[in-house]
Amino acid sequence: MQPVLETGAADEDFALWPTAAVEPYGFLVLDGRLTPQEVGSAVWRIADANEDAPAPDPPAAFLYGLLTAEHLLAPGGFRVTDGVTGAVFAPGCCNGLEEWREWLDVADGTAEGWFGHDPHAAAERHGGTVRLTVDTRAGSGQVIELPVDGLRRLLAGAEQDLRDFVRLAGCWAERQLPGHARALTAALARALALEPSP
Template sequence: MTTFREVTADHIQDTLDGPEGTVGRQRATAMRSLFRVLKRERLLFRDLVRHLPMGDLTGIPRPVPSDVLAGLLDQATAPFARFSIALAAMHAVPVAEIRTALTADLLVTQETAPDPDYPAVRRITMRPPPATRSSSRRSSASPNRPPCATSAPPTQSEPRNWPRSGHPPSPMPQRKPVAVWHRVRHHPCVMVMQPVLEIFAADDFALWPVGEQESYGYLVLDGELTPAEVGTAVMRIADCNNFEPEEEQGPRPTDPLGAFLHGLLTMPNLFAAGGFRVTDTATDTVFVEPGCCNGLEAWRDWREVLDGTGCSSFGHDPSSAAERVGDTVRLTLDADAKDGSPVIELPMEQVRALVTGAEADLRAFLSLAGTWAEQHLPTHAAAVTAALARALDLELTE
């Protein structure tokens, strides 16, 4: 074999046969990321591992049986020992979190569920540090993203993560927020799925108005963005595809605007760093966060989870994944986490409704971006709108 284009499905299967558990999962994640980038860079025509099963994902921790728990508590005489047993046995708090937990980290709230079988639900959550909590519905920091190459933003003289993409590296993470489960019943109004675009600050950008954004955060794409936020999103998607053109794309224009938009308007396979993020708004717990190498153009992978192969992953660092299990869908924030990861299982119909809502938000953004382009890029409006539709894998509507 002399080129990746000679790889077949049998080669993929031979590579994955053997290792199980974390090793097999990490190998599958690496192959998905590699082939996704190779296809985006047009070194491959077909991504053979797009829907590669992740396998061996950890389910939701189950409480210790009451009789066993009672025996453990009887043997623990100190209050802190009993408290530690409750955290570990009932709420699945990792050992590292128990050792470093502070009293101020515990947030206890009372919630009344509309279901008569659940008149009062107790929810306990380890409070994340202030820096990791989102202060805006529009944009939120990404504390769980370790670096893909370096923690510093790229400069004009430094190479990016991938030679020809505009995908910047991510910073080192802070301490992770950890969900502590206590028989919490989730309702559709609690879980939210949003299309998010990975962004970074561009203080020197002057081709059109953009908003003030922090680097390595996310911008939620919907139909309620301000003109400056739409400008930020268009700038980011164009920059993701801003590299030296191939011969068939023609020479790059000499004017600054035409040069910046050239890749977006001429590339056959576009990339928009981000994806669909799933959050429990009651506890600010993230269950799916787009990782490095994941793009919004692959949002239809969620349809594969529901109606196709039954599983999909969404980049790495974190290695978020979704897997169909019977009539539920299991969401895992980081399948490769060594110290545990937030996991939840939702009914398939609820996930289907979430995907439909996120798709509607994405379409609303595209419509808003079309109107924005007519006002700010009148000579390129039609071409930019069509390119954004391709970057988001949406069809244009009249």
């Protein structure tokens, strides 16, 4: 299980900080192992998804929505790959990492999870097993089944990956955007639905 950010369309004109060449409309894995340019791409994508009213200087204008909005978006979700069958459970359009805690409801058996469309990925608990359906509208029937305890371990690992990314992004921001580093780090943690560390 990996937390992935949907990359969206490439912006050839973006020049506020260095970014990596990422596949348009693909996924960028968020963890503590990203290069500085990949962190720049991730921050660009999350800020772009929350772009709002302008502020006086160019970085602040671009970051304004991310730094000030009450409800933040981070397009993407958790991707699960079955190492045996090769089936890939990927987030669909309109799913966001800000909603990742819904996986906990699935693990608890209190809710079924919907993870976007195209593909229409869904998850539900059946007794001690969680069934991940890759695409509920496809006839392929690709399903990944996990024991509930295994899902909880995967979720803990994915949450740690998100925390590692935010920590890495905070260090990146100290170098790239020192005037906004603290606020940006806090905003990224909110956008990724991370509770404050104890």
